[in-house]
Amino acid sequence: MAPAAANRWLRPEVYPLFAAVGAAVGICGFQLIRNICINPEVRVNKASRVAGVLENFSEGEKYAEHSLRKFVRGRSPEIMPSLNSFFSNPSN
Structure with missing residues (x-):
């Protein structure tokens, strides 16, 4: 079978x-x-759960603004920008 x-x-x-x-x-x-x-809001071990809600904004900003987000921040939201510009601007 x-x-x-x-x-x-x-x-x-x-x-x-x-x-x-x-x-x-x-x-x-x-x-x-x-x-x-x-993640600064996730606490797995018991010792850090005792602390309750922390107002640690710098750690949260470090988590949210990771290196991939910093890398693509100034870039165009296109997959193939040169191909898109070739077909959208035929005079060039």
Whole structure:
């Protein structure tokens, strides 16, 4: 019975589906680990939970303004800016 199930689900047509689901699970796992490890509002151990609500704005700003956000801040929100400018400005 096991080989029939393997032949049903492990066809080459299903590989893109496995890749898409694997990428989605990877992104969710990354965000979960990021929030547990460095989010200033999440406290896992009991000693830091005793502190209650902290007004630590500098740590929250450091978490929100991460390096990827700083990298894309001044950039155009386009995937291919040179290709878009080529087709939108035919005179150049």
